[in-house]
Amino acid sequence: MTTGTSYTVVSNDGTCSSAASASFVNAVQLSTPVAPILSVVNATICSGERAIFQINGAANNIVTYSINGGSDQTVTLSAAGVATVEVVSSMVLVSIELLNISNGNCSLAISDVASVTVQPCSIPKGISPNGDNLNDELDLSFYNIEKLDIFNRYGTKVYSKSNYENEWRGQSDNGNELPDGTYYYVIDFTDLETKTGWIYINREHK
Known part of the structure; x- marks a missing residue:
């Protein structure tokens, strides 16, 4: 039977059939939704x-x-x-x-x-790698970082480190000191959305 369809039933014993008939509608079968x-x-x-x-x-x-x-x-x-x-x-x-x-x-x-x-995810806005042991490196050891990339103001990548913690002290990939100034970072976390921003290098002693 097709759900929702009306049928007429006629009784027949093989030799004769009943003049009476009846009709009914097959009930719609409802299903319980599955938990998402x-x-x-x-x-x-x-x-x-x-x-x-x-x-x-x-x-x-x-x-x-x-x-x-x-x-x-x-x-x-x-x-x-x-x-x-x-x-x-x-x-x-x-x-x-x-x-x-x-x-x-x-x-x-x-x-x-x-x-x-x-x-909170607060990223420092600057480092002062002058050897006084105060804010000498970009310390992100409290995050789970997949990769850190640093770019200069011209968009050239100057530093890159996978599984970064606190290794950047204002140096380039070849270990040379980068000039003081503004740089831009891209941080890929293992458990957070990618974060971008700027950071300033200032080596002056105060």
Whole structure:
């Protein structure tokens, strides 16, 4: 039988048939939605950056969620069954909880939580590598850095270091001292978004 179709039933014993008939509609069978999969793009971000949560499930399902225990919100999964929720927060921890999923006919109560840690991520604006042991190097040892690149004002790369911690003291890749002035960095983290900015070298003793 085809769901949602009307049928007429006639009784027949092989020799004669009943004049009476009946019709009925086959009931639509409803399915319970499947709980979606929740994940985070980056488990740690810098303050002011976006915490990005990804939800994977069935196409066009509607998911109800809350951020940090706030009011309920909804997002509709795409035709590919994917949705992202982006949050900018200065809180130390950003959490999302999935509460319910609906396929338009049935709904399912769920409880799935994911969190993102927010760090200050302050990068020094200058170094003074003059041998006084005060701010002599760019110390980023408290981060997990995949690679650091330093460029001069003309856009030429002058220094590069993978798995960087605190090795740059204003020198070029060949070990020569770079002139005092403004330089630009690109920092690729293992657990944060790539960060760019400027830093000043000043070797003058005060």
